[in-house]
Amino acid sequence: MNETLTYFWIQIVHYAREATKNPTNDFPGFLLMNPQLLNESEFPLVYYKRETLFGDAAKKGVVLPDVKKLPDILPSATPTIATNQIKDQSIEKLDDDEFLRQFEACTLTNWSHKTHVRMAWLYLTRDGRRTGVNKIFDGIKNFIANSDTARKTTFHFTMTYFWIQMIDLAIAQSPKDLTFEEFLRQNPQLMNGGLFLEYYKKETMLNNPTARQEMVLPDIKPLPT
Known part of the structure; x- marks a missing residue:
């Protein structure tokens, strides 16, 4: 048994659980949001030198990282939720042009579900579906x-x-010239991050490597058109 490696994974899994949102509240959803946890051989080496992690001292007791500090474990999910809400509010203050500029420059400070929806809404309303x-x-x-x-x-x-x-369909069914917040009030279903479960089984969407690489058709009911 390697005491340090065991402690490392406890720390990392706990941190991931507290620091990320789980769209389906189950283990596949947790892994979807934290794919780094599946890299069991290389991920610990982000924090430890190989010789440190697999040395005798690390096997007998917990040794501190010597590459970079482990992420802090949050005491509860509440601070994370509050932080995400603050970031969402900050992004909401951006006008649409600045929002897209920061997205394209990879400088947006939040990558929440709402951020995804706004980005897609902007491109679809400005450029049409094809582009x-x-x-x-x-x-x-x-x-x-x-x-x-x-x-x-x-x-x-x-x-x-x-x-x-789903966003393109909502655009087609909504009045023109809405702001993003007005669009969401008209289409509140788009803020349900688990909406896909009405159309896909969890294992089809979350446990299927093919679905990550290419389009997989729904297996509960067809997508609306």
């Missing part, structure tokens, strides 16, 4: 690759397409 879809896909990939804010997330093709479909 907007490409900008959404490319933009998310770029943001995940280059923003510290999204470092815990991975691109999911089917999930992204699902939300494009």
Whole structure:
């Protein structure tokens, strides 16, 4: 048994549980938001030198990291929720042009569900579906690759397409020239991060590697058109 490695994973899993939102409140959803936890061989080496982590001292007792400090465990989920709300409020103060500029520059300070929806809504309303879809896909990939804010997330093709479909349908059914907040008041279902579960089984969306790479059709009911 390696005491240090055991402590490391307890610390990291606890931190991930407190610091991230779980869209489905189950283990697959937790892993969807924290894919780094599946990298059991390399992820500990972000914090420890190999010789330190697997040395005799680390096996017999807890040894502190010598590459970088472990993330702090939050005492409860409340501070995280409050912090996310503050960040959301800060982003809401940005006008649409500045919001997109920061998204494209990978400097947005929050990567919440609401941020996703606003970004997609802006591209779809400004550029139309054909061009907007490409900008959404490319933009998310770029943001995940280059923003510290999204470092815990991975691109999911089917999930992204699902939300494009739902947002585009809502745009078509809503009055024109709405602000984003007005659009959300007209379409409150879009703030339900688990909406996809009305159309997909959890295992189809969250446990299927194919769904991350390409479009997988719903297996509960068809997407609305």
